[in-house]
Amino acid sequence: MPKESKTDMWRAVLSKFEIATYEHPRVKKWVFGKISQFWKNWKCKSKKTHYDPFHTTRERLQYHPDRVDPVQWVLLIEFWGTRDGMERSKRNAENRAMQTMNHTAGTKSFARIREEDRARNPDGQAPDRMEMFRLTHTCWDGQLVDQASEDALDFG
Incomplete structure (x- = not known):
């Protein structure tokens, strides 16, 4: 990504959010x-x-997303139709299919889950790694989300 674009994005972030340590590299x-x-x-x-x-x-050109500049949409369509684009898509799909362990956190960050559990805990202690795993791999009904998660907890 061009440095100018990154600078513009950083300015946009700073204009919308109050970041006290905006110079901090992390x-x-x-x-x-x-x-x-x-x-x-x-x-x-x-x-x-x-x-x-x-x-x-x-058809793809006719039904492009409204938020995408038509010229950029043409470039995306061209890339997705290339051998490199199709191979990348196939490789990513294969990698995703190999994933055996899912979590149940959804869009909630693990940090937020940790802090919510700390607040519920009478002694104010944060959950350890095993408890965090249980919290993030258990469905609403108390069942673990998949066999791989169950195996991992049995191993721990």
Whole structure:
């Protein structure tokens, strides 16, 4: 990403959020990591809803997302149709299929879950690693989310 774009994004973040330690490199790194994550997720959703359902370039161009500049949409369509784009998509799908252990935290951060559990705990202690695992891999009905999670807790 061009340095100018990063500078513009950082200014936008600072204009919307009060970040007391904005010069701290870890804060900036975290912010850009979140931006990267959101960008990746948004591209994935856009591809699922505006690229995959259609079979021709004409259809894909006609039903592009409103938030995407048409010129940039053409570039995305071209990339997703290349050998490199298709191989990357296939490799990512295969990697995702190999994932055996899921968590139940949803969009809630582990840090937030930890603090909420600390607040519920009478002695004010934060949960240890095993308790955090249990908290983030158990469904609302008390069942572990998958066999791999159950095996991991049995091992621990």
